[in-house]
Amino acid sequence: MSLQEKYKQLIDAATTSGMNVREQDNVLYINGEATNGATKDNLWNIYGQIDPDFRASDVVMDVNVNDTMAGSKVKVNTDKTNLNIRKGPGTDQPIVGKAAKDEMVTLISKTNDQWWLVRTDAGEEGYAYAEYLES
């Protein structure tokens, strides 16, 4: 079965959501900016239904949610623990502060898709892993 057939539902949903879909060397690449988190969740849910273990190694899907702007407040959504705030964008960077789970912090800028510069209400400023921040 071709990738186009196997992932038809995902491709259709991704295209409808304005994502770029390309096939290269037997890998399906889906990327783009989603207007909200629900769109991203929906695409990952569909992907998870087709390949529950994400095991087939034939999809690379990078969906960014573009609903947070600099200056807005974002929520820390770690499992339980505090979120480290670091001096630079990387886990090898020293920790300069912490934000508690569910704490609201101010987004200063998006350095890249992985690391956002934030400031806590206590005035600690540094880089946090974007995966743990939500609008």
Added chain:
Amino acid sequence: MKLTRILASLILALTLFFVSCGPKDNDIKASVENLIQKENNMTGITATVNDGVVTLSGECENEADKAKCTELAQSVKGVKSVTNNCTVMAMPVQVSPDDALRQGVMDATKDHPGVSATVNGGVVTLTGNISRNKLPMLMQSINGLQPKQVLNQLTIK
């Protein structure tokens, strides 16, 4: 002598015939191609015209460019219809360099202590253990690094 004269008049007639109906299509062809070439990144699009019916071929960078070619061709005087056979170029997929991927997977796996990741030629290989409820988050983080491929060899618990 007679034959030469007949041939000469035949050639003249044929020339007149082509001159009378040829230029119109040729003019359309030139207008369509010029108009399309004026647009950014839209070189290499050719038009064949047959009695006002335009067929476009070539490569467009994206669907929007392709649609614009059709629009431009339709706007040329004398064009009856446009068939757009242009293909849309497949842009090469952007893959992060291995160094960036290594830094990225280190960050992404930090909170997944049972997971190891190696990077080689853009391919990220995940080994170790992970619980099923944490798998989607890890996969989203890794996929967001622009790898070429993700080989998931994790044992899912």
